[in-house]
Amino acid sequence: MREVCILTIWGFTLLLLKISSCTGDSNVVNPCCYFPCQHAGVCVRFDTDRFECDCTDTGFYGENCTTPEFWTRIRQMLKPRPSFLHFFLTHFHWFWKFVNSSFLRDTFMKLVLTARTHFIPSPPTFNSKYGYLNWESFYNLSYYTRLLPPVPEDCPLPMGTIGKPTLPNPKLLLPFFKRTKFRPDPQGTSVMFVFMAQHFTHQFFQTDFQSKRGFTKALGHGIDAGHIYGGDLRRQLHLRLFKDGKLKYQLINGDVYPPKLSEAPVHMLYPKHVPPEERLAIGHAQFGLLPGLTMYATLWLREHNRVCDVLKAEHPTWNDEQLFQTSRLIIIGEIICIVIEEYVQQLSGYLMKLKFDPEMLFDAQFQYSNRIALEFSLLYHWHPLVPDSFHIDGHEIPLSQFLFNTSTVWRFGIEKLVDGFSRQHAGQICGGYNSHESLLYVSEMVLNGSREARVQPFNQYRRRFGLKPYASFKEFTDSEEMAKGLEELYGDIEALEFYPGLLLEKPIPGAILGESMVEMGAPFSLKGVLSNPICSPHYWKPSTFGGETGFNIIKTATLKKLVCQNTKWCPYVDYHVPRNEEEAKPRQPPSEL
Ligand code: HEM
Numbered sequence: 001m002r003e004v005c006i007l008t009i010w011g012f013t014l015l016l017l018k019i020s021s022c023t024g025d026s027n028v029v030n031p032c033c034y035f036p037c038q039h040a041g042v043c044v045r046f047d048t049d050r051f052e053c054d055c056t057d058t059g060f061y062g063e064n065c066t067t068p069e070f071w072t073r074i075r076q077m078l079k080p081r082p083s084f085l086h087f088f089l090t091h092f093h094w095f096w097k098f099v100n101s102s103f104l105r106d107t108f109m110k111l112v113l114t115a116r117t118h119f120i121p122s123p124p125t126f127n128s129k130y131g132y133l134n135w136e137s138f139y140n141l142s143y144y145t146r147l148l149p150p151v152p153e154d155c156p157l158p159m160g161t162i163g164k165p166t167l168p169n170p171k172l173l174l175p176f177f178k179r180t181k182f183r184p185d186p187q188g189t190s191v192m193f194v195f196m197a198q199h200f201t202h203q204f205f206q207t208d209f210q211s212k213r214g215f216t217k218a219l220g221h222g223i224d225a226g227h228i229y230g231g232d233l234r235r236q237l238h239l240r241l242f243k244d245g246k247l248k249y250q251l252i253n254g255d256v257y258p259p260k261l262s263e264a265p266v267h268m269l270y271p272k273h274v275p276p277e278e279r280l281a282i283g284h285a286q287f288g289l290l291p292g293l294t295m296y297a298t299l300w301l302r303e304h305n306r307v308c309d310v311l312k313a314e315h316p317t318w319n320d321e322q323l324f325q326t327s328r329l330i331i332i333g334e335i336i337c338i339v340i341e342e343y344v345q346q347l348s349g350y351l352m353k354l355k356f357d358p359e360m361l362f363d364a365q366f367q368y369s370n371r372i373a374l375e376f377s378l379l380y381h382w383h384p385l386v387p388d389s390f391h392i393d394g395h396e397i398p399l400s401q402f403l404f405n406t407s408t409v410w411r412f413g414i415e416k417l418v419d420g421f422s423r424q425h426a427g428q429i430c431g432g433y434n435s436h437e438s439l440l441y442v443s444e445m446v447l448n449g450s451r452e453a454r455v456q457p458f459n460q461y462r463r464r465f466g467l468k469p470y471a472s473f474k475e476f477t478d479s480e481e482m483a484k485g486l487e488e489l490y491g492d493i494e495a496l497e498f499y500p501g502l503l504l505e506k507p508i509p510g511a512i513l514g515e516s517m518v519e520m521g522a523p524f525s526l527k528g529v530l531s532n533p534i535c536s537p538h539y540w541k542p543s544t545f546g547g548e549t550g551f552n553i554i555k556t557a558t559l560k561k562l563v564c565q566n567t568k569w570c571p572y573v574d575y576h577v578p579r580n581e582e583e584a585k586p587r588q589p590p591s592e593l
Pocket residue numbers: 194195197198201205206207208290377380381382383385386399439442445446449
């Protein structure tokens with residue numbers, strides 16, 4: 001049905017052919033645009049104006065899944081608030097000192113793992129195209145999954161039914177991201193952590209930017225070490241030496257580095273000005289971007305080849321293929337161990353000693369499959385970590401001179417890079433006003449992208465993760481200027497977007513992250529790490545890793561070993577800046593070098 005509406009504006013007569021908006025039916029708002037279903041209930045539209053919430057397995061019932069069942073009520077009463085739990089886990093030294101060295105450590109660790117991972121549905125549910133379950137979205141691994149469906153296309157407002165008719169111009173939000181003065185993370189995180197975060201996460205975040213962010217190029221959906229070995233078989237074959245299971249390499253000043261691009265012709269992203277001899281071939285196409293990434297690429301390459309030697313010594317009959325494949329599994333195990341016991345340990349600030357032990361979950365309800373979520377990728381844009389410049393061996397190198405400057409890696413050598421990075425403070429991630437000016441365009445890209453993907457409002461995700469939605473911008477941030485500015489731009493706290501919500505939220509006192517980042521990030525992260533096939537009962541045994549030797553390499557992996565078993569001398573290496581005078585002492589290469 002058509003209707004011709006005649007509008008007169010300032011003397012101009014416009015003839016508007018309106019196909020739908022003048023017709024009766026379309027004035028009815030899709031009831032799911034009100035996000036009526038609480039506690040992860042599913043909204044289904046019936047007729048034109050009716051909805052039903054499917055509350056199955058949410059622990060709640062009622063029209064909008066708001067009434068708790070009996071056991072839910074009990075659990076709600078007993079469940080401590082996240083802020084209390086965080087306080088508990090970061091205070092009471094004497095208690096955690098005892099827990100750290102007793103059987104209680106296992107009990108608490110298991111509790112942490114099960115409490116966190118149950119937020120993540122497995123098998124996965126929605127994606128950017130489908131706000132309902134279907135076979136295509138389960139089967140097609142190119143999609144990122146989504147925890148909450150997109151805001152329906154036919155909603156009257158960009159954030160459903162609340163907020164302004166258009167979202168604020170991203171440029172107007174950037175002042176809240178922009179660094180005024182470098183604010184170091186109060187937990188003492190080092191730049192060594194910063195590049196680990198970027199290096200580690202880019203194996204499973206490889207957004208295909210051509211398609212509204214709904215798709216990924218990393219089909220492993222987890223820790224597959226594709227950033228070391230290449231995301232597909234073609235790339236892997238170029239990077240392999242086909243001798244003793246090893247990866248190709250080159251020697252510079254007598255040390256091992258990734259091979260020249262001419263020796264391993266894979267697709268890499270280098271700007272024109274980078275000379276051919278400084279173009280390296282690495283598993284991930286973008287890891288020539290920063291010397292910190294190239295440093296980790298070098299360390300893992302050396303470690304892979306070292307593990308190949310260890311395996312070959314015990315299995316002289318094994319061919320190249322078996323040595324390669326088994327070493328890869330060991331490398332995956334090492335990554336997981338270092339991520340849980342050192343990286344997450346540092347990030348959490350917990351006084352409890354975290355433990356990587358897949359056997360903890362063998363008697364729990366736990367699925368060994370994972371699908372990376374779009375929300376996880378948006379959440380992990382931790383660009384405020386990046387400092388203004390880098391301090392290496394007495395030099396101060398600005399970020400601008402770091403970009404695509406691969407030769408920095410061998411000019412200083414891995415030892416001095418590690419030493420410098422481990423001593424330098426990283427930036428605090430949450431709270432705003434801490435992103436380097438030259439990285440503000442990244443925040444703008446994320447804002448643009450999350451709008452294209454129609455990501456639901458921040459408060460919806462607070463609810464999804466069992467958190468109390470914020471009632472006002474004042475409650476959300478301690479900065480009056482920001483509260484006022486955001487209020488003007490968004491009109492309503494319920495219309496605040498997901499990404500600015502996570503990054504600008506006030507940090508937990510004394511912490512690097514805000515509450516939402518912890519409560520939403522930890523489930524994705526722990527689920528992603530522990531659902532790896534090597535953590536499952538049929539894989540987690542010595543034979544998978546070539547015997548006890550390989551199995552032990554995984555179980556005892558540390559960042560320090562990763563570095564010091566693959567360098568000529570042992571620098572200061574930690575995700576934390578030096579804690580005492582002993583650690584702060586300068587380290588020098590032994591004089592014979
Ligand atoms: C100077 C250093 C860095 C530069 C120049 C840089 C640049 C970029 C750019 C241009 C993007 C694409 C933006 C988008 O998603 O729309 C991006 C994505 C991303 N960055 Fe960075 N970044 C840097 C450091 C870091 C660090 C330290 C982290 C730490 C976690 C990080 C995490 C990410 C993540 C998770 C993505 C999304 C990747 C994807 O989904 O494909 N970046 N970065």
